[in-house]
Amino acid sequence: MDIKKLVSEMTLEEKAGMCSGKDYWHLKGVERLGIPEVMVSDGPHGLRKQDEEGDHLGVNDSIKAVCFPAGCATTSSFDRELIRKMGEIIGDECQAEDVSVVLGPAVNIKRSPLCGRNFEYMSEDPYLAGEMASSYIKGVQSKNVGVSIKHFAANNQEHERMSCSSEVDERTLREIYLLPFEKAVKEADPYTVMCSYNKINGTFSSENEWLLTKVLRDEWGFKGYVMSDWGAVNDRVRGVIAGLDLEMPVTGSDNDKLIVDAVKKGILSEKKLDETVERILNTVFKYFENKKGGIFDREKDHEKAADIASECMVLLKNEEDILPVSADEKLAFIGGFAKKPRFQGGGSSHINCFKISDTLSESLKRADITYAEGFACDSDEEDEQKIKEALSAAKAADKVVIFAGLPDSYESEGYDRKHMGLPECQNRLISRIAGINPNVIVVLHNGSPVEMPWINEVKGVIEAYLSGEAVGIALSRVLFGEVNPSGHLAETFPLKLSDTPCYLNFPGKRGKVYYREGVFTGYRYYDSKDMKVLFPFGHGLSYTSFKIDNLKINRRGNKVTDDIEVSVDVTNIGDRKGKEVIQLYVSDRTGTEVRPLKELKGFEKVELLPGESKTVTMKLDQRSFAYYSTEISDWYAPGGEYDILVGNSCENISVRERIILEAERELPFKAEVTTTIGELKAYPQLGEFMEKVIRPAMSGDEETEKNENSSSKEAITDEMSEAMDNYMPLRAIRSFGGITNEQLYDMVYEINKILNK
Numbered sequence: 001m002d003i004k005k006l007v008s009e010m011t012l013e014e015k016a017g018m019c020s021g022k023d024y025w026h027l028k029g030v031e032r033l034g035i036p037e038v039m040v041s042d043g044p045h046g047l048r049k050q051d052e053e054g055d056h057l058g059v060n061d062s063i064k065a066v067c068f069p070a071g072c073a074t075t076s077s078f079d080r081e082l083i084r085k086m087g088e089i090i091g092d093e094c095q096a097e098d099v100s101v102v103l104g105p106a107v108n109i110k111r112s113p114l115c116g117r118n119f120e121y122m123s124e125d126p127y128l129a130g131e132m133a134s135s136y137i138k139g140v141q142s143k144n145v146g147v148s149i150k151h152f153a154a155n156n157q158e159h160e161r162m163s164c165s166s167e168v169d170e171r172t173l174r175e176i177y178l179l180p181f182e183k184a185v186k187e188a189d190p191y192t193v194m195c196s197y198n199k200i201n202g203t204f205s206s207e208n209e210w211l212l213t214k215v216l217r218d219e220w221g222f223k224g225y226v227m228s229d230w231g232a233v234n235d236r237v238r239g240v241i242a243g244l245d246l247e248m249p250v251t252g253s254d255n256d257k258l259i260v261d262a263v264k265k266g267i268l269s270e271k272k273l274d275e276t277v278e279r280i281l282n283t284v285f286k287y288f289e290n291k292k293g294g295i296f297d298r299e300k301d302h303e304k305a306a307d308i309a310s311e312c313m314v315l316l317k318n319e320e321d322i323l324p325v326s327a328d329e330k331l332a333f334i335g336g337f338a339k340k341p342r343f344q345g346g347g348s349s350h351i352n353c354f355k356i357s358d359t360l361s362e363s364l365k366r367a368d369i370t371y372a373e374g375f376a377c378d379s380d381e382e383d384e385q386k387i388k389e390a391l392s393a394a395k396a397a398d399k400v401v402i403f404a405g406l407p408d409s410y411e412s413e414g415y416d417r418k419h420m421g422l423p424e425c426q427n428r429l430i431s432r433i434a435g436i437n438p439n440v441i442v443v444l445h446n447g448s449p450v451e452m453p454w455i456n457e458v459k460g461v462i463e464a465y466l467s468g469e470a471v472g473i474a475l476s477r478v479l480f481g482e483v484n485p486s487g488h489l490a491e492t493f494p495l496k497l498s499d500t501p502c503y504l505n506f507p508g509k510r511g512k513v514y515y516r517e518g519v520f521t522g523y524r525y526y527d528s529k530d531m532k533v534l535f536p537f538g539h540g541l542s543y544t545s546f547k548i549d550n551l552k553i554n555r556r557g558n559k560v561t562d563d564i565e566v567s568v569d570v571t572n573i574g575d576r577k578g579k580e581v582i583q584l585y586v587s588d589r590t591g592t593e594v595r596p597l598k599e600l601k602g603f604e605k606v607e608l609l610p611g612e613s614k615t616v617t618m619k620l621d622q623r624s625f626a627y628y629s630t631e632i633s634d635w636y637a638p639g640g641e642y643d644i645l646v647g648n649s650c651e652n653i654s655v656r657e658r659i660i661l662e663a664e665r666e667l668p669f670k671a672e673v674t675t676t677i678g679e680l681k682a683y684p685q686l687g688e689f690m691e692k693v694i695r696p697a698m699s700g701d702e703e704t705e706k707n708e709n710s711s712s713k714e715a716i717t718d719e720m721s722e723a724m725d726n727y728m729p730l731r732a733i734r735s736f737g738g739i740t741n742e743q744l745y746d747m748v749y750e751i752n753k754i755l756n757k
């Protein structure tokens with residue numbers, strides 16, 4: 001299809017019309033020109049296709065579909081291939097249901113564990129979120145169906161999500177909040193991007209030219225169209241000018257008319273409108289011309305959802321190898337979630353499930369189990385009768401598995417959590433049961449971290465997250481050891497809420513939320529501050545154990561531009577087949593800028609038979625060593641020392657090596673009269689000038705020096721004098737050394753001459 005020609009045949013009104021939805025889920029078509037009406041649907045972890053009465057919050061029923069594990073769970077797999085396969089399945093489902101774009105993945109960074117939508121989001125780490133999102137996108141789009149990566153950008157809370165301004169400095173935006181989008185755009189070429197509701201530094205994302213045009217298109221090369229989140233448009237014309245192509249959902253014809261008027265009045269150029277429409281139509285036809293239909297085999301996809309969920313479970317604790325359980329043991333299952341699992345979150349991602357597999361029914365296929373509800377899964381009310389039954393079941397059992405978690409009302413789109421606790425009735429019952437039976441395992445169903453006041457009283461903990469409709473099959477496999485758990489945390493579990501990096505600035509006041517913790521999100525904060533956490537980022541156990549050794553660093557040269565290959569050997573030293581997640585962190589020791597102690601820059605998941613050993617190789621490039629420098633408006637990798645660290649969590653580093661890299665360029669520097677002596681010391685080429693000209697000028701006349709020698713030697717130690725020199729600006733030599741203004745300016749001139757040689 002010749003899109004340019006097509007656009008040239010459209011009237012101004014038709015073009016403006018293309019820039020907003022026909023209804024909740026469709027784009028408009030133009031019959032006379034053969035432009036089809038295509039559909040978009042939520043997303044991200046299954047299809048929420050609403051046919052008739054659309055609404056974006058999931059209140060009205062959508063078609064029966066398959067609910068896959070949510071982002072919190074799939075990212076814990078650290079398995080690019082797995083999430084890519086999930087994308088392929090969802091892509092096939094979209095083809096079968098004639099959906100052109102699935103609204104996801106959702107890659108907003110988990111800034112606070114309280115964000116109501118964390119269950120959908122991927123990680124606190126931008127590299128991990130970006131890698132996993134790219135794989136998901138490649139999967140979906142391999143089926144000629146698009147994605148809408150969302151919510152662009154800095155939408156990290158639900159509180160006042162449609163109006164609040166995220167106040168974030170540029171370095172933090174680039175390194176943390178934009179990075180998953182940047183990676184996905186560059187690596188996976190998403191068909192569309194969904195802009196967020198909120199403002200960024202005072203400007204709505206939907207009309208933020210810096211975000212939607214300069215960064216997204218000019219710098220990253222995004223070719224698709226940007227759609228608004230549902231109702232995110234503030235000023236429609238400003239939006240088009242800024243680079244927002246499609247307004248969703250329908251707005252009547254008012255905003256289309258504003259676009260027409262703006263073109264007529266010359267406020268918006270028709271060329272700009274044409275480009276907007278071209279981007280939309282390119283994507284519409286990319287889908288339409290490759291439409292092939294198919295069958296949505298729900299039964300088969302349910303099985304696949306079980307396989308995916310099995311790879312996402314995180315074994316957090318397994319003292320005395322309490323897990324796996326066996327059919328020979330007397331087992332008690334306690335907690336409403338055993339029968340009625342919580343496996344998805346509320347809001348726009350909510351799937352109308354085709355079928356649900358609960359853990360009790362699935363486990364009963366494997367063993368005799370005594371079940372007691374103990375507590376309901378949707379309230380914090382204690383019921384004496386239920387507690388009594390639970391205690392007596394626990395007393396009679398060899399092992400007790402307690403199915404705990406957050407009620408639906410505790411976490412959802414639309415509002416944030418109020419605290420990090422489980423319902424108190426659950427905490428109390430866990431402790432009481434642990435008091436009468438030493439063999440307690442807790443299984444958690446939640447979308448983001450919870451406090452575990454009972455952690456030292458129980459032997460086992462499995463974090464099941466929100467694992468999709470087939471959760472029961474996956475959990476039973478893990479509990480009974482048919483699947484060896486291999487998930488690792490994509491986020492830190494802090495000990496308590498007040499430990500979290502943004503505690504003092506979440507969710508903000510008076511319409512603004514300040515990201516004052518800067519680049520120190522998640523483990524970047526806890527780790528740099530050497531704080532104790534409940535479970536660190538990257539943590540996850542297995543029923544077998546692994547050894548990581550033999551670190552090798554292969555590089556062609558010493559420059560930051562020379563790609564580096566890092567390899568380690570991983571050996572399964574236990575007696576079961578299992579999978580380990582190898583994590584590669586880089587630690588900047590150059591001291592050039594304030595940076596987190598270490599940052600994830602690579603990972604691989606590897607499967608090993610007992611006794612088997614494999615070499616895992618990961619690559620580092622210049623970006624792996626770079627921070628975003630606002631001085632040069634670019635990424636900058638300083639020269640100097642770096643530690644290369646490999647382990648299986650950010651706390652458990654098995655092997656490390658220090659390397660020295662040469663920078664590709666120096667940061668620009670121009671001496672001024674306010675430049676300090678300390679700053680000049682960083683430039684070895686100034687060594688001779690320092691000794692011959694600056695130092696003598698600093699020591700001033702002999703009389704002062706003599707006085708200093710006799711009277712103040714004790715008061716002014718060598719250390720203090722060095723510090724004073726370092727912090728002294730050149731212009732102060734005038735006061736202490738006694739040079740003239742002319743000599744001072746000559747000095748600055750000479751310094752710059754030497755530096756620019």
Ligand code: BGC
Binds near residue numbers: 043056057150229348
């Ligand atoms: C959500 C989006 C979603 C859209 C359509 C909005 O409220 O923020 O994530 O895709 O609704 O349902």
